[in-house]
Amino acid sequence: MVGVRVRGDDHVQVLESAEVQTVPVSPKLGVNIPLGILLGLTLGVAAAMFVDFLERTTVSTPGDVTTQLGMNLVGFVPNADTDAMTPRDICLMTANHVESVAIESFRKMGVKLLTHHKGKETPVILITSSTPAEGKTTVSCNLASFLAQTGRRVILIDGDIRRPALSEVFETGSARGLYDVLVGQAKMADVVSETEIQDLRLVSAGSQPVTPMMLMDLKAMKDIMDEARSLGDVVIVDAAPILGVSEVSMMCAFCDEVLLVVEAGRHRRSIVARARDHILEVNANLTGVALNNVHYSRGDFYYYARYYRDYAY
Ligand SMILES: Nc1ncnc2c1ncn2[C@@H]1O[C@H](COP(=O)(O)OP(=O)(O)O)[C@@H](O)[C@H]1O
Numbered sequence: 029m030v031g032v033r034v035r036g037d038d039h040v041q042v043l044e045s046a047e048v049q050t051v052p053v054s055p056k057l058g059v060n061i062p063l064g065i066l067l068g069l070t071l072g073v074a075a076a077m078f079v080d081f082l083e084r085t086t087v088s089t090p091g092d093v094t095t096q097l098g099m100n101l102v103g104f105v106p107n108a109d110t111d112a113m114t115p116r117d118i119c120l121m122t123a124n125h126v127e128s129v130a131i132e133s134f135r136k137m138g139v140k141l142l143t144h145h146k147g148k149e150t151p152v153i154l155i156t157s158s159t160p161a162e163g164k165t166t167v168s169c170n171l172a173s174f175l176a177q178t179g180r181r182v183i184l185i186d187g188d189i190r191r192p193a194l195s196e197v198f199e200t201g202s203a204r205g206l207y208d209v210l211v212g213q214a215k216m217a218d219v220v221s222e223t224e225i226q227d228l229r230l231v232s233a234g235s236q237p238v239t240p241m242m243l244m245d246l247k248a249m250k251d252i253m254d255e256a257r258s259l260g261d262v263v264i265v266d267a268a269p270i271l272g273v274s275e276v277s278m279m280c281a282f283c284d285e286v287l288l289v290v291e292a293g294r295h296r297r298s299i300v301a302r303a304r305d306h307i308l309e310v311n312a313n314l315t316g317v318a319l320n321n322v323h324y325s326r327g328d329f330y331y332y333a334r335y336y337r338d339y340a341y
C-alpha cells in the first residue's frame with residue numbers, strides 16, 4: 029500500500045512507501061503447526077483411550093461372545109442364590125430340580141452339545157475356562173446330571189488335577205481314579221464309581237495327586253479317553269483352566285468337543301481371546317462358550333434372557 033495525497037489536478041505526493049512483506053500472510057505456520065500437533069496428540073490419545081476401553085470391557089453379554097470374539101454361544105447359566113445354596117447345591121441344581129431357569133439352560137446346552145457332535149462314537153466333552161473359579165465344576169456336574177436324566181450313561185471325569193472337586197460333590201470319598209489309571213495300577217472300568225444319580229458314574233482324580241507330567245503322556249491320555257468312551261454314552265471331563273496350565277491344551281486335542289466356561293463380567297476380551305486361541309492352536313473342536321453366573325436383570329442381558337425364556341419349549 030502506498031500513502032498518497034492529491035493536491036489539485038496534477039500534484040500527487042508520496043507520503044509513505046509501501047512495506048514489502050517478507051513473511052507470507054497465510055498460512056500462519058507459527059500458529060498452525062503447534063495447533064496441528066496439539067490436535068493430533070489429542071486425537072491420538074483419545075483413540076488410544078477408546079481402544080483401551082474396548083480392550084478392558086469385560087465379556088458379559090452374548091454379543092461379546094459372538095460378535096466380538098467370534099465364538100458360538102452354547103448357553104448361559106443364571107446366577108444362583110448363594111445365600112440359599114451351598115456350592116455343592118449349585119453343582120447339583122439339575123439333579124435336585126431346584127432351579128427351573130438353570131435346568132432349562134443346561135437342557136439347551138446339553139442338546140446343543142450332543143447335536144453338534146456328528147460322530148457315531150460316544151462324545152468326550154471337555155469343560156475348561158480361562159482362569160480358576162469361573163464355574164467349570166458347576167457346569168460339568170449340572171450338565172452331567174441333566175444328560176444322565178435323559179437316560180444316557182454319563183461318565184464324569186475329574187481332570188482338574190490341581191483342584192479336584194468331584195469326589196466331594198458326589199461324596200464318593202477319595203477312591204481310586206485318574207491317578208491310578210495313569211500309573212498303570214488300574215483300568216478305567218475299575219475306577220468308575222456309582223453316584224446317587226442314576227446313569228451318572230464318576231472317575232475321581234484318584235488316590236494320589238496326579239502330576240502335570242502324567243497328563244502329558246499322550247499315549248496314556250488317548251487310552252484313557254478311548255476306555256472312557258467304551259464305558260458310557262457321553263463322557264464329560266471337568267478340566268483345569270487353560271491359561272497357564274499347558275496339559276489342558278493337550279487334553280483338548282483328545283476330546284471331541286471343548287466347552288469354554290466364561291464367568292460373565294469377569295475378564296477382559298483379550299483374556300478370553302487368549303483362552304480361545306489356546307484351544308484352537310491344538311486343532312481342538314471348540315464348540316463354544318457357556319456364559320456363567322449371569323444376572324438376568326442386568327443391562328443388555330435382560331433382552332437376551334427374555335428372548336431365551338420366551339422361546340423355551
Ligand atoms: N451360576 C452360578 N451362580 C452362583 N454361584 C456360582 C455359579 N457358578 C459357580 N458359582 C460358584 O463359584 C465358585 C466357583 O465355581 P466352580 O464351579 O467351583 O469353579 P471352577 O470349577 O471353574 O473352579 C463356587 O463357589 C460356585 O458355587
Ligand SMILES: [Mg+2]
Binds near residue numbers: 266
Ligand atoms: Mg473345579
